[in-house]
Amino acid sequence: MRALNYTFEHLDTLMDDANLDAMLITSKHNVKYLLGGYSFLFFSAMDAIGHSRYLPVFIYIKGQKDQTAYIGNTMEKWEVENVPLWAPHIYPVSWRSDDSATQAIEHLGKMGFDKGRIGIEAPFMPSDALDLMRGALPDCSYHDVTAVMQNLRAVKTPAELDLLREASERITDSMQATIAASGVGSTKHEIIERLRQEEVKRGLHFEYCLLTLGNSFNRTASDQAWAEGELMSIDSGGNLDGYIGDICRMGFLGEPDQQMIDLLGEIEEIQQSTFNTIKAGTTGAEVIAAGQAALARQPNKQYTDFFGHGMGLVSHEAPFLLTNHPVKYDGRDAEAPLKAGMVLSIETHMQHPERGFVKLEDTVTVTETGYEMFGTRGRGWNTTS
The missing domain is CATH 3.40.350.10 (Creatinase/prolidase N-terminal domain)
Structure with missing residues (x-):
């Protein structure tokens, strides 16, 4: 059985x-x-x-x-x-x-x-x-x-958490391998196909890749090529035995300048402020409020958006913390206390008018005393030449 x-x-x-x-x-x-x-x-x-x-x-x-x-x-x-x-x-x-x-x-x-x-x-x-x-x-x-x-x-068993953890680890490894293998002239079509192969090679069912290069906000496949001094945001969902891994990481062709370091730093501050509120007994509304408060302190807040949602078998499931943001549903669980074993996706992205699309998306599980993050590698600038 x-x-x-x-x-x-x-x-x-x-x-x-x-x-x-x-x-x-x-x-x-x-x-x-x-x-x-x-x-x-x-x-x-x-x-x-x-x-x-x-x-x-x-x-x-x-x-x-x-x-x-x-x-x-x-x-x-x-x-x-x-x-x-x-x-x-x-x-x-x-x-x-x-x-x-x-x-x-x-x-x-x-x-x-x-x-x-x-x-x-x-x-x-x-x-x-x-x-x-x-x-x-x-x-x-x-x-x-x-x-x-x-x-x-809504509350995952240890076996389910193992699958979600492993899916996230395999995706972040696939992303780092893809960024390292890409360079000047690599097109979005080529990069996405490389990521697909890397995920499949690691035993994942590839579901999607949302990719931006340079200062474009367009996240779909095209013949746009990566150029020196440009960023890459790479956001992918991969499936391991029915459970979704879904994270976003950043790449840079060359060495990021101070502005790029600062922009990703703004995203990271919002993410970390949110993580620090997560634990069993805290309400979803409190978690969202922490992220929104950190967002309000950022120099580029007018270009930035933050949200969090539950995930597991599908990419948006209980607990539902926000209403119609970004997906259309009621945030019916916002005032309920989080339980150990719930899994959240925490996402912050910036559409900077000069430098492009900067984003981190992380998967965390709620514990009795805090949280555990899955797929932690590569959360800074992943550089290649």
Whole structure:
């Protein structure tokens, strides 16, 4: 059996708080989490198949672990033969989203569940599947379970923290190798491809690279070439067994002058002021306020932005500390105390009108007495020639 990073007691409590009797989970990241790390490789890159899409379904009835079911694609029968899943009921029968919904209806009927409040992930439930559910189970009502799953995942286990730590370490090593191998004339296309290869070589699934050179704020790939005396900001997300490493580091072609040293120093002061407030029991609002206060003291504050957010399986998850900054969601956890095992991304960037885009992004986990930072190497100027 795959180790689980949650308890059913905790899940049942969260479902009680949301007044839910059952839940159907259909996002690939949450299905993987609930199954203990299992996902079907065939659909790892995309969901589309034929006229429909791959729709894995995890079914849980509150307090009834023995009635849990997993519905997957027909080809998954070979996967679960090799590595059996813990869920007692496995149905590798689906090719389309309506197949998955039909099997979910059948399973709930076998379990005697025909009325109650069912939690669904509204952003991840296709309309054809939901229409089938509503038609077959008219005495059930459907409610968004997204917040329940976010709260279930908010505090990471030591095993999850190890994956996040390792992902960050591998990304920062990849970035330093990429900067060192780049030089005059290296284009953004070439640098991003080199980083991709470095991350893959270290066992990561490369997700993205946001890159700037010189005084441009454009962070997408292009034929722009790196020139002597210019900065590089390199921001990348890499995935290790489902967990995101996401950091930003700075490079410089040549030796940074005093202005560049001072600009990165402003960013670092904001980051460190924020880190120093992080510990279990401190509210998210207090952490954000510390960063904002440090930002307000900086000479280039008019060009600078600061924010923090939770991360783990996805790059923005609980705890949610800010509202609609930079991603659109409510900062519902701002006034709640942080808990040991929560993971935060702390980001500060400056769009300097003459020198370009200067940024540090760091991943930290909350501890009882403070914090631990992941992927600490390369936080200053990484120089090459």
